[in-house]
Amino acid sequence: MSDLYFGTDLFRELDRLQRQMSGVFGSFPSSLRSSASGAFPPVNIGTTDESIEIxxxxxxxxxxxxxVSIDKGLLTIAGEREPSQRASAEAGRQYAQERFSGSFRRVIELPQHADxxxxxxxxxxGCLLVSVGKREAxxxxxxxVQ
Structure with missing residues (x-):
């Protein structure tokens, strides 16, 4: 028998713990699946029978x-996004800025069967579509069947 006993619902306790941790580490993602803050551009990665699609x-x-380059199994997407004209003209009056501007670099590890x-x-x-073929083998x- 376990020495650990929760007098209330376990999920309610986990929710309370998550709220407490969010108070301490407020700027971190709320779940393990959340993307890293500032990851630009966001990407979707999938596969077909013939290729890897990014x-x-x-x-x-x-x-x-x-x-866009590939070296030693790593696909690199890099570039720079200029700040919008409106944002730079009214920089002193902004209350929030969620649109990323500046240089960016995303590195994606490709599987071994990528060609x-x-x-x-x-x-x-507005979408960069990259298709990497798979090796024939x-x-x-x-x-x-004979």
């Missing part, structure tokens, strides 16, 4: 401002 959400940038010689990137509707294939 979508970086970066509205308001020019396609020529991106620097660095088969990469395509395009910028559409790692693609699914059908086997004929």
């Amino acid at each position: 979508v970086a959400f970066a509205p308001g940038l020019d396609a020529s401002k991106f620097d 660095p010689d088969s990469v395509q990137a395009r910028y559409v509707d 790692s693609r699914p294939r059908s086997v004929t």
